[in-house]
Amino acid sequence: MTEALDLFFNASLWAAVLRIATPLIFGVLGALICERAGVLNLGIEGIMTMGAMIGWLSVFLGTDLWTGLLVAAAVGALIGLLHGLLTVPLGLSQHVSGLGITLFAAALAYYLYRLIVTVGDSPPTIDPFRPLDIPIMSDIPFFGPVFFAQAPPTYLALLAVIVMSYVLMRTPLGLAIRMTGESPHTVEAQGLNPTLIRIGCVMTGSALMALGGAFLTTAAFNSFFPEMVQGRGWICIALVVFASWRPGKALIGALLFAFFDAYQLRLQTVVENVPYQLFLMAPYLLSIAALILVSRRAQVPAALMIPYRRGER
Amino acid sequence: MRLERRTSVKWTLGAGAALAAVMTALAFAAGLILAAGVNPLVAYLEMLRGALGSRLAITEMLTRAVPLMLTGLAAAVAFRARLWNIGAEGQFYLGALAVAWAGHSLMSSLPSAIGIAALMVVGMAAGALLLSGPAYLRLRFNVDEVVTTLLMNFVVILFVGLMIEGPMRDPLAFGWPQSVPVDRNFRLPDLVQGTRLHAGFLIALAMAGIVWLIIARTVFGTEARAAGFNARAAEFAGVSLPRTIMGVALLSGGLAGLAGGIEVAGVTGGVTTTMSPGFGYAGIVVAMLAALHPAGVVAASVFVATVFVGADAMSRATGVPSFIADVIVALALLTMLVALLFSSYRIRR
Numbered sequence: 176m177t178e179a180l181d182l183f184f185n186a187s188l189w190a191a192v193l194r195i196a197t198p199l200i201f202g203v204l205g206a207l208i209c210e211r212a213g214v215l216n217l218g219i220e221g222i223m224t225m226g227a228m229i230g231w232l233s234v235f236l237g238t239d240l241w242t243g244l245l246v247a248a249a250v251g252a253l254i255g256l257l258h259g260l261l262t263v264p265l266g267l268s269q270h271v272s273g274l275g276i277t278l279f280a281a282a283l284a285y286y287l288y289r290l291i292v293t294v295g296d297s298p299p300t301i302d303p304f305r306p307l308d309i310p311i312m313s314d315i316p317f318f319g320p321v322f323f324a325q326a327p328p329t330y331l332a333l334l335a336v337i338v339m340s341y342v343l344m345r346t347p348l349g350l351a352i353r354m355t356g357e358s359p360h361t362v363e364a365q366g367l368n369p370t371l372i373r374i375g376c377v378m379t380g381s382a383l384m385a386l387g388g389a390f391l392t393t394a395a396f397n398s399f400f401p402e403m404v405q406g407r408g409w410i411c412i413a414l415v416v417f418a419s420w421r422p423g424k425a426l427i428g429a430l431l432f433a434f435f436d437a438y439q440l441r442l443q444t445v446v447e448n449v450p451y452q453l454f455l456m457a458p459y460l461l462s463i464a465a466l467i468l469v470s471r472r473a474q475v476p477a478a479l480m481i482p483y484r485r486g487e488r
Numbered sequence: 489m490r491l492e493r494r495t496s497v498k499w500t501l502g503a504g505a506a507l508a509a510v511m512t513a514l515a516f517a518a519g520l521i522l523a524a525g526v527n528p529l530v531a532y533l534e535m536l537r538g539a540l541g542s543r544l545a546i547t548e549m550l551t552r553a554v555p556l557m558l559t560g561l562a563a564a565v566a567f568r569a570r571l572w573n574i575g576a577e578g579q580f581y582l583g584a585l586a587v588a589w590a591g592h593s594l595m596s597s598l599p600s601a602i603g604i605a606a607l608m609v610v611g612m613a614a615g616a617l618l619l620s621g622p623a624y625l626r627l628r629f630n631v632d633e634v635v636t637t638l639l640m641n642f643v644v645i646l647f648v649g650l651m652i653e654g655p656m657r658d659p660l661a662f663g664w665p666q667s668v669p670v671d672r673n674f675r676l677p678d679l680v681q682g683t684r685l686h687a688g689f690l691i692a693l694a695m696a697g698i699v700w701l702i703i704a705r706t707v708f709g710t711e712a713r714a715a716g717f718n719a720r721a722a723e724f725a726g727v728s729l730p731r732t733i734m735g736v737a738l739l740s741g742g743l744a745g746l747a748g749g750i751e752v753a754g755v756t757g758g759v760t761t762t763m764s765p766g767f768g769y770a771g772i773v774v775a776m777l778a779a780l781h782p783a784g785v786v787a788a789s790v791f792v793a794t795v796f797v798g799a800d801a802m803s804r805a806t807g808v809p810s811f812i813a814d815v816i817v818a819l820a821l822l823t824m825l826v827a828l829l830f831s832s833y834r835i836r837r
Binding site: 257261266272275279285286290409410450455459460462463467473 | 650
């Protein structure tokens with residue numbers, strides 16, 4: 176039992192929390208902005224897979240790491256455009272279109288990977304992002320390794336939370352986005368175009384999701400392999416509900432989730448005679464439990480999943 | 489000229505929409521095959537030959553169509569009632585695991601027909617039980633079933649891994665993680681001697697008929713459709729929403745569980761964590777291509793099975809990665825969505 180407690184105060188645990196949280200932060204922000212504008216984006220799992228593959232591939236073919244992230248974001252935005260066109264102007268079922276996008280993006284990622292990369296006994300690797308080592312700061316006991324020695328995209332993710340929180344809650348653009356998710360007809364009456372706002376948000380959100388995927392292959396690991404996203408996208412969809420569609424709470428949710436994930440990984444090595452699968456199940460069951468807990472006070476955007484047609488009530 | 493929504497869509501129009509969607513998907517995928525440096529026509533001909541070119545190929549394709557037909561039916565009945573069951577993959581695995589467990593521990597002295605019938609019920613019960621959880625959470629706490637069913641897929645596959653490495657491990661599998669097998673006496677008999685095609689094909693066809701009867705000829709079927717069309721209006725008309733949704737969940741989960749059970753009793757014998765190449769997710773595509781109609785599900789499952797089995801053979805012959813099958817199937821889902829939209833409107837002068 177004391178061993179389980181010791182793990183708690185271990186700096187490596189808390190450093191791992193931020194690392195594990197990074198793809199979730201990108202993903203949950205991406206899902207959040209889509210849903211705030213009124214579009215459910217179940218393409219997330221596939222978009223993350225594609226982002227992971229294309230970001231890695233770009234670096235593998237010779238670009239630098241940041242260009243890799245940029246390529247991933249651009250491809251993510253393109254897939255988002257497809258989901259946006261299908262669900263906003265055409266008004267198709269957001270559930271089915273999103274699942275179709277997930278199946279399509281993941282299959283395309285695997286296909287292109289197989290086509291371009293020759294895989295031998297083990298998948299080829301790239302030189303990934305190294306943890307930053309901020310002078311002096313990273314030498315502070317405990318806090319140093321946790322906050323000042325992360326891979327650079329982790330700081331980008333934290334910055335994204337602040338930017339999204341500010342834009343969404345404190346600017347006219349954010350007001351227009353939130354209004355599009357609540358009442359698109361009001362937006363229209365203001366002389367704004369809800370269709371364009373929704374498509375723009377889905378593209379932005381999908382770009383963020385792809386960044387989350389790309390983090391896996393360019394920072395957390397150094398290669399791409401099938402099934403590597405492992406349901407992180409679906410967990411992000413659950414986290415958005417848990418965060419009641421607020422960027423700040425979304426960050427807390429992602430950190431909380433990553434904490435349990437990092438803790439169960441370490442607990443596996445301490446606790447014996449318990450099948451490791453039970454530990455691996457915990458994050459998924461936890462997400463379901465969180466959904467039940469917040470269900471009573473969920474404030475769903477009123478026009479979420481309701482297609483907008485001009486002049487139609 | 490203006491667009492007007494059709495009040496009803498004839499089945500010929502639905503079939504036409506599916507055909508157009510499939511053709512468009514194949515045309516898009518042709519670009520990707522071209523990128524691999526292979527003539528798409530050659531690739532598609534190889535695919536057809538791989539799936540339909542010989543007696544053996546056809547039986548292999550139909551064997552693959554069996555689980556797709558059942559998961560397709562599972563998605564169709566659920567989506568009709570707007571119950572978004574995306575958990576067919578998990579229900580498939582739990583059904584498979586339950587049947588392997590029951591089929592191994594049943595007394596071998598039991599008559600084979602009774603044993604098989606019991607196993608099929610066990611598979612259905614396991615799948616139904618699994619979906620009843622998310623359905624209950626939706627009814628009781630208003631928790632979106634999309635997320636819960638998706639997350640349960642991961643939980644179930646981990647559970648299967650736990651069981652086949654632990655209590656249900658096959659000691660004769662030389663360390664390979666595989667469950668104990670279903671007793672020989674309770675395996676589904678072969679339909680065509682010397683091939684893998686088994687009696688599960690007939691069970692799947694019968695299920696399509698039964699599902700059609702339920703949705704077209706019973707009060708429950710009408711209530712389920714009403715609940716999907718407009719839940720509030722349905723309740724106003726006296727439909728009990730909780731009972732209807734739970735009934736739909738039990739039927740849908742049961743069909744997906746049966747798919748797993750039949751795969752174990754008919755093809756694999758024991759359970760592994762890789763026995764499904766995404767049958768649950770492909771079932772959604774099958775259901776959409778069928779416009780959620782049971783007869784369409786039979787046709788669409790044969791199409792999807794043709795793509796999957798044919799792509800393996802085509803990949804061996806031409807070197808195009810077999811993932812092209814997943815691309816074609818996913819594209820067909822997206823193009824079908826658009827085709828369904830267009831077919832539900834008509835142009836009025």
